[in-house]
Amino acid sequence: MSTWPAEAPIPNAASVENRLHSGESLLWSGRPDPSKHFTAKDAFLIPFTVLWAGFAIFWEASVFGMTRGGRGPGIVFILFGAVFVAVGLYMVIGRFFVKAAQKRKTYYWITTERAIITKDNGSWEDVILGQSPVRTRARGTHGDVSFVAGGGPLGIDIWENTGMPSFASRGGFGFYDVKDPQPMFDALRRR
Structure with a gap:
């Protein structure tokens, strides 16, 4: 599991660990960097x-x-x-x-079975690893992971991580703007 900054305790860790399936374990946790504003889009x-x-x-x-x-x-x-x-x-x-503001409230988790996104308001979203292709991107000191699900509207990923609202019923699922992404990439390979 990655280490969080000393001044920032891992939030929601107990609630995530309480919702893990039998035999599932936490491999990595992190969060998006709120100071990273721009994307290639x-x-x-x-x-x-x-x-x-x-x-x-x-x-x-x-x-x-x-x-x-x-x-x-x-x-x-x-x-x-x-x-x-x-x-x-x-x-x-x-x-x-x-x-x-959304990034400051968002936390990412990788377990042996799932990728999970939690927010300060208690919302929970997950995807089962191995059911969708995983696309990783490293750019300088930051990296992204997109879990590409089939059947979504064409071009839905144009709005991912832009701050623009998507009017699709379900947007893309991914971990964006993670600083020092190598431990996240390693956790995906380890599972």
């Missing part, structure tokens, strides 16, 4: 979101300009544009704050 998402937000702000400025003096499209167009400005600002900036 941002090479596409950042320009797209800047264009979205820019157009929405242009729309609002145009509508405000046309409604000055009591003429023009009116309040409906202002409110319509405001929704797109809010979405644009979330996509450009807000998603990084949401992603960091």
Whole structure:
């Protein structure tokens, strides 16, 4: 099992150990690094979101300009544009704050049978190892593991680990932005 920083006791360890199956043992535990904000997907998402937000702000400025003096499209167009400005600002900036906040509440576990994700709110999600292909990626000092399940919507993984909401009924399952990922990779091979 990996070691956690001395200042951060392993949270939820007892609740995870209490839910292990007979003969199942914990091999590794870790968590995502909240200071890691960007992924390779941002090479596409950042320009797209800047264009979205820019157009929405242009729309609002145009509508405000046309409604000055009591003429023009009116309040409906202002409110319509405001929704797109809010979405644009979330996509450009807000998603990084949401992603960091979610990471601070997330814990990863690998056992001899399962990969488990727990959150501070008590939520629990797991996948049985060996039933899905496992894809590992190491980038510098961080690494990811994706447990690829078949039958999901095409392209669902584009939203994984971006901070963008996915409207699919079930998103991807993975451990993202793990600092010093080698012990995690070793635990996957050991099981």
